[in-house]
Amino acid sequence: MTLSVRIIACLDVTDGRVVKGVNFTDLVDAGDPVEMASLYDSEGVDELTFLDISASSAGRETTLDVVRRTAEQVFIPLTVGGGIRSVDDVDRLLRAGADKVSINTAAIHRPELISEIVDRFGSQVLVLSVDARRARTESGFEVTTHGGRESAGLDAIEWVEKACKLGVGEILLNSMDADGTRAGYDIGMISAVRSVAKVPLIASGGAGALSDFAAALDAGADALLAASVFHFGIHRISDVKSYLSAAGYSIRTFNNS
């Protein structure tokens, strides 16, 4: 009886469609989010994340509708991130059917947003998404904004420590160096964040080979998020789970009894 490692499929959504860029450029349409969520659920994914990358408010309204339709037919946890700036934004998403929300840039600009959300809804609804890259900061990792193009002027490890104090319930760590490369998660970055975070840690960015998933767990990740390797069928969810199970990790089996 052990907590299973979680395999999370991330769907980048804009205007009601799933897209996934390689290093956030060259977006390729990979399908309908509700249909894909349902497919991943049936394949045994443990959790789903929608990242709303819509630029317009109309796009965000469309995402609320996508969340509603997903929550009506998929009975596993759903996290939604992208463009969340206020407690009211969180309220709308939870009411639409999200279980958790992830915040990123808005928390960098205004860290009090973390405590405001936690006070109202509890730590368990709040995921801090950190877009980090290697840099000459104290820890060797810095926080970026604008999809990794700009430095936020924050040391990544200090930021995680601060956010944990403010009450975030989970950390989603995206390596902007590794994102989209399929060359493996940034293991050093995962270890560094693990050493200061006492909340669950989701590793993201760089998943390629099956052994990459195990390496991230060994570095201290509790959950593994991937997008393109699943969307383009390089690995199925069940391949990752079988691999990890054979390697001795605790995974949720899908007994269908």
Added chain:
Amino acid sequence: MIAILDYGSGNLRSAQRAFATTGHDVQLTSDLDIAFKADGLVVPGVGAFAACMNGINAISAADVIRQRKSAGKATLGICIGMQILFSDGLEYGTHKGIGMWDGTVSEIEAPILPHMGWNTVEIIGTSQLFKGVEKESFYFVHSYAAKESVGKAQAWTIHGEKFLSAVEDGPLCATQFHPEKSGQAGLKLIANWSAAL
């Protein structure tokens, strides 16, 4: 008809749809008359222990839960909705719960909290809820839990330490995990619960 007690914000949509898969009519309600008369009442969890009790007290729902137990009517508490059925909770200070069961809800001793994700259960006693899904995983999100054995059948889970993950006590049942978020296993547990309504 299954009523889902609506006493604050949060994701009730998933719960509503998950319970609707049983074929029963499902209503979100804060109306105590509807909550009492319903064949089954679901008490979801909202926020922390005290916030949840404040929500329950704001609509005076504790008596309905007591009256349903006396009348033999099925009630299911979920997550914090399970925790507040105990006498006390220690999240952000000491707070009184509804007190259907004696016991204190305290922080889990584990290196990483919240206990977030899929975990299995060990069942003690004769369980109706877990029929056919005894070996399955369920989705948990919490940092506090009850650790005393109450009721007629119990499920236990380990995360750092052993805690109570479900209770069956005649008409009053509760799960620390979210059956409405536990995929097919969760839907089966919900079906088991509603089969007796």
